[in-house]
Amino acid sequence: MMTLKVNGRDHQIDADPDTPLLYVLRDDLELxxxxxxxxxxxxxxxxxIVDGKAVLSCVTPLLLFQDKEVTTLExxxxxxxxxxxxxxxxxxxxxxxxxxxxxxxxQAQALLQRNPKPTDEEIxxxxxxxxxxCGTHMRILRAVHRAAHLMQTADASTVQRxxx
Amino acid sequence: xxxxxxxxxxxxxLAGVGVAAVFAISWRPAIPAIDPPAPQTFDATLMxxxxxxxxxxxxxxxxxxxxxPDYAGGLPVATPFGTIYSTNIxxxxxxxxxxxxxxxFRRAMRAGVDRAGQHLYPTFPYDHFTNVTDEDxxxxxxxxxxxxxxxxxxxxxxxxxxxxxxxxxxxxxxxFLRPGTYQxxxxxxxxxxxxxxxxxxxxxxxxxxxxxxxxxxxxATAQFAGGDVDNWHAYxxxxxxxxxxxxxxxALFGYLREGWHPEHGVARGPMAExxxxxxxxxxxDIRAIVAYMASVFGAPTPDRKRRGEEVLAQVNSAPxxxxxxxxxxxxxxxxxxxxxxxxxxxxxxxxxxxxxxTAMSGPDARNAANVVxxxxxxLEGEPSPIxxxxxxxxxxAQIAALxxxxxxxxxxxxxxxxxEKIVEEARRTQxxxxxxxxxxxxxxxDSSQRDKP
Numbered sequence: 138m139m140t141l142k143v144n145g146r147d148h149q150i151d152a153d154p155d156t157p158l159l160y161v162l163r164d165d166l167e168l169x170x171x172x173x174x175x176x177x178x179x180x181x182x183x184x185x186i187v188d189g190k191a192v193l194s195c196v197t198p199l200l201l202f203q204d205k206e207v208t209t210l211e212x213x214x215x216x217x218x219x220x221x222x223x224x225x226x227x228x229x230x231x232x233x234x235x236x237x238x239x240x241x242x243x244q245a246q247a248l249l250q251r252n253p254k255p256t257d258e259e260i261x262x263x264x265x266x267x268x269x270x271c272g273t274h275m276r277i278l279r280a281v282h283r284a285a286h287l288m289q290t291a292d293a294s295t296v297q298r299x300x301x
Numbered sequence: 302x303x304x305x306x307x308x309x310x311x312x313x314x315l316a317g318v319g320v321a322a323v324f325a326i327s328w329r330p331a332i333p334a335i336d337p338p339a340p341q342t343f344d345a346t347l348m349x350x351x352x353x354x355x356x357x358x359x360x361x362x363x364x365x366x367x368x369x370p371d372y373a374g375g376l377p378v379a380t381p382f383g384t385i386y387s388t389n390i391x392x393x394x395x396x397x398x399x400x401x402x403x404x405x406f407r408r409a410m411r412a413g414v415d416r417a418g419q420h421l422y423p424t425f426p427y428d429h430f431t432n433v434t435d436e437d438x439x440x441x442x443x444x445x446x447x448x449x450x451x452x453x454x455x456x457x458x459x460x461x462x463x464x465x466x467x468x469x470x471x472x473x474x475x476x477f478l479r480p481g482t483y484q485x486x487x488x489x490x491x492x493x494x495x496x497x498x499x500x501x502x503x504x505x506x507x508x509x510x511x512x513x514x515x516x517x518x519x520x521a522t523a524q525f526a527g528g529d530v531d532n533w534h535a536y537x538x539x540x541x542x543x544x545x546x547x548x549x550x551x552a553l554f555g556y557l558r559e560g561w562h563p564e565h566g567v568a569r570g571p572m573a574e575x576x577x578x579x580x581x582x583x584x585x586d587i588r589a590i591v592a593y594m595a596s597v598f599g600a601p602t603p604d605r606k607r608r609g610e611e612v613l614a615q616v617n618s619a620p621x622x623x624x625x626x627x628x629x630x631x632x633x634x635x636x637x638x639x640x641x642x643x644x645x646x647x648x649x650x651x652x653x654x655x656x657x658x659t660a661m662s663g664p665d666a667r668n669a670a671n672v673v674x675x676x677x678x679x680l681e682g683e684p685s686p687i688x689x690x691x692x693x694x695x696x697x698a699q700i701a702a703l704x705x706x707x708x709x710x711x712x713x714x715x716x717x718x719x720x721e722k723i724v725e726e727a728r729r730t731q732x733x734x735x736x737x738x739x740x741x742x743x744x745x746x747d748s749s750q751r752d753k754p
Contacts, residue, residue: 178637190694193689196636196637197694200629200632227338229536249718
């Protein structure tokens, strides 16, 4: 039994220490934003934020999360009150099939938390671990720029509340 | 004259002789500046040959900073003596080689002296380049003088006294620079001799793979016995090679051509860039390098050969049961690594079985730590091996536990020491390296570029 802190809440988890975090999030906690894509840490669909950094949850075992704080997309905002990153992705219509988008948003969120005004090149470098097979990359790029803008203006409070 | 005065004048005379001697040893004349020659004055075939030679010489790796134009210099090279910045070797008149004649260029390659007569630090590996033929220097000169000129002055080196005094380098050269062109070994094939000429000279393999002495010179008695570069270990590439499966000529050829080999793993760190550069070099030169290096490695001893066969047999059979007391390391391996590294998907898209990885059998944990932290980033526009980095998800103690487990499970070598400190250091230096290195370290390069002059 171990305690796992997700989106600000403690959960008691009964799983083997080598269970990938993704399985715990989806199967035990029913947080289904993070997706199983390749299972090899090569596509980014499973990205979540751990202590402010993007982590690929499909290749990260539970035992590495003692005393750490996990944030999933559910922790950033909701349909009623979307976080700036979610608003930006919606406004740019950056999803096609949408399977990669939760991971994309978490990777982008982690980037914007450490670098509020990234250049195009910095966004490309940071988003490199995340793949989109529909090919919406140009919209995703625009969405990350838009999110950076949103975070600096109207919705700065949302970012403060969530993220870590 | 009193005794004291006699003594005084003798001392003064000796000091004078000393200064004169230092001057005589260290002074080099300037070579007259020329007007930058127009690119069209150079022969296209010569330029093209120079391009291949520059790739073999790995010139761009040190003389280019990430995100900046090729060959414009400015890369900080950390040495035990301080930081030395690479120079601009584009044909810019003020800040580059624009006013250098071919004679001046050849003198720099042969003797490590710039056009103005100033000694160059041996970070520029003229101890190897000294053997490059006139013909090859001419081709390299033609290639460099026809690049796009970039105005960029080299930064001031950060060296402490007396090493910031360039006459000191003259002393170093007296001790360690052995000028002379390559003398072919007539008992060997032409291919072998070509390989020896390239490996010992322009390719300067020993600059990383040979350990250095306290004065920063390669130890002649330990040639290719393994050295250090940019917080990576450059493995021994002689009989002391730590590779679990002994290298063969064919394996080396595949590795240098593709950047990976199924029985050895993936070229990483500075070697990835070497392979990337070599990708524009024709097979014949790679074959020559391999022919020579195979003889440097030598035939494996029966023991090593048997061990290699055992490892291969074990890798190809069912996975061995993990046996280790380090529970954390084993669990991390099972969850984070084994899904790729034991999936038996072939390289480069599956991970190499770590029993075959030289990193696990190497003398220290640096290379393994670097790869676990940073992973292998995908190469833009080309197929390439990839691996996620774990810097964000594991702390130093966890990576250390993992590495200690990997060492005990996948090699027959003694335990590594100080692994956690090594991880800590790797985490610190890799951040710097990622900012500076020319590009994300990958191999091979875009083959469509090969024929461009």
